[in-house]
Amino acid sequence: xxxxxxxxxxxxxxxxxxxxxxxxxxxxxxxxxxxxxxxxxxxxxxxxxxxxxxxxxxxxxxxxxxxxxxxxxxxxxxxxxxxxxxxxxxxxxxxxxxxxxxxxxxxxxxxxxxxxxxxxxxxxxxxxxxxxxxxxxxxxxxxxxxxxxxxxxxxxxxxxxxxxxxxxxxxxxxxxxxxxxxxxxxxxxxxxxxxxxxxxxxxxxxxxxxxxxxxxxxxxxxxxxxxxxxxxxxxxxxxxxxxxxxxxxxxxxxxxxxxxxxxxxxxxxxxxxxxxxxxxxxxxxxxxxxxxxxxxxxxxxxxxxxxxxxxxxxxxxxxxxxxxxxxxxxxxxxxxxxxxxxxxxxxxxxxxxxxxxxxxxxxxxxxxxxxxxxxxxxxxxxxxxxxxxxxxxxxxxxxxxxxxxxxxxxxxxxxxxxxxxxxxxxxxxxxxxxxxxxxxxxxxxxxxxxxxxxx
Numbered sequence: 001x002x003x004x005x006x007x008x009x010x011x012x013x014x015x016x017x018x019x020x021x022x023x024x025x026x027x028x029x030x031x032x033x034x035x036x037x038x039x040x041x042x043x044x045x046x047x048x049x050x051x052x053x054x055x056x057x058x059x060x061x062x063x064x065x066x067x068x069x070x071x072x073x074x075x076x077x078x079x080x081x082x083x084x085x086x087x088x089x090x091x092x093x094x095x096x097x098x099x100x101x102x103x104x105x106x107x108x109x110x111x112x113x114x115x116x117x118x119x120x121x122x123x124x125x126x127x128x129x130x131x132x133x134x135x136x137x138x139x140x141x142x143x144x145x146x147x148x149x150x151x152x153x154x155x156x157x158x159x160x161x162x163x164x165x166x167x168x169x170x171x172x173x174x175x176x177x178x179x180x181x182x183x184x185x186x187x188x189x190x191x192x193x194x195x196x197x198x199x200x201x202x203x204x205x206x207x208x209x210x211x212x213x214x215x216x217x218x219x220x221x222x223x224x225x226x227x228x229x230x231x232x233x234x235x236x237x238x239x240x241x242x243x244x245x246x247x248x249x250x251x252x253x254x255x256x257x258x259x260x261x262x263x264x265x266x267x268x269x270x271x272x273x274x275x276x277x278x279x280x281x282x283x284x285x286x287x288x289x290x291x292x293x294x295x296x297x298x299x300x301x302x303x304x305x306x307x308x309x310x311x312x313x314x315x316x317x318x319x320x321x322x323x324x325x326x327x328x329x330x331x332x333x334x335x336x337x338x339x340x341x342x343x344x345x346x347x348x349x350x351x352x353x354x355x356x357x358x359x360x361x362x363x364x365x366x367x368x369x370x371x372x373x374x375x376x377x378x379x380x381x382x383x384x385x386x387x388x389x390x391x392x393x394x395x396x397x398x399x400x401x402x403x404x405x406x407x408x409x410x411x412x413x414x415x416x417x418x419x420x421x422x423x424x425x426x427x428x429x430x431x432x433x434x435x436x437x438x439x440x441x442x443x444x445x446x447x448x449x450x451x452x453x454x455x
Contacts, residue, residue, distance in 0.1 A: 177307070197275060
């Protein structure tokens with residue numbers, strides 16, 4: 001059951017959210033008139049620059065042709081897009097009608113009245129087929145009031161990707177259910193298997209949604225937790241230290257070059273270009289690895305997220321569409337959301353790009369589609385199993401005070417997670433010890449403990 005934080009006045013929450021933002025953003029890819037404000041027959045969409053989103057941007061003229069609605073896209077890297085969305089939605093500035101939000105933000109944004117509820121739109125749009133959306137996805141995008149506030153573009157868990165050909169050449173076998181210690185041993189053995197090839201890629205880039213996502217799943221399965229059930233901060237626990245030392249040592253000894261600045265995009269590039277033999281990350285990456293123009297298509301094997309003390313450790317995540325409450329064009333915004341999350345859009349991607357590139361992980365019908373099953377055979381079943389096996393309310397070995405596998409479902413986590421990530425990344429870069437990083441991180445987490453104590 002979702003644990004709710006004490007409700008604070010909307011103005012206070014908006015100020016708090018805005019106060020955690022980084023400096024004004026100066027970079028990004030602008031298409032159309034994304035900053036000019038929507039109205040008439042146009043809408044503004046702010047989204048992350050993941051490969052499936054970039055593909056949607058290319059296919060958007062089909063939507064405009066069908067509806068007459070022009071879409072102005074602003075596309076930014078993950079950390080930057082989160083800051084820009086938070087600023088615009090917290091202030092209800094209305095500059096963007098639609099934004100990509102995750103299952104972390106949507107329940108919190110809904111609680112603060114920053115989003116349009118979508119039940120009324122779904123009721124009038126039976127072709128959208130809401131019941132086809134996988135149950136874990138629907139649940140994760142539902143507010144405290146039981147209403148839907150987002151629609152998934154794609155869903156994901158996490159798993160281990162590895163080069164089958166390299167393993168075969170080295171006489172190695174990936175266990176059906178690997179432990180992290182087995183992964184570390186394998187990383188050492190495939191490190192240098194080809195010139196300039198490293199054993200594994202693990203995120204090291206600062207950001208609560210970057211390095212902290214995979215690291216928190218490692219912490220969970222090693223027996224650690226951000227907070228115990230009474231909101232006591234536990235980043236100084238032996239379990240946290242063991243997990244973090246393991247992660248930092250593994251990436252420093254057998255990980256990619258420049259690990260402290262490597263996030264999802266950099267690891268995807270490293271795996272695609274043959275610079276690493278393994279990669280633990282989002283299941284959504286498989287579509288890119290198996291795309292028609294991928295140099296490693298057909299060479300990659302997939303295994304469940306590695307574990308230590310838990311039966312599973314994969315995360316549950318969706319990049320979803322949210323409509324800003326202050327949108328000037330909410331009905332047209334829904335038309336875009338409906339199109340971008342529909343079965344018809346998946347068919348369009350399958351026909352024009354390839355079925356392995358379909359933004360999957362959200363609809364049951366996708367996994368019954370023979371075209372998708374054939375082209376995504378390497379990873380589709382394991383992806384579905386990982387999503388269905390994720391345990392957002394019980395991801396570790398002890399009770400938790402808030403939901404979340406790779407995050408803690410409270411508003412303060414964006415700031416806390418980002419600050420802790422900077423300490424961890426500094427340890428990966430060799431600028432400080434893990435002990436020092438966790439000591440500073442514990443102090444940061446204790447401030448949150450004081451806020452939530454007794455709730």
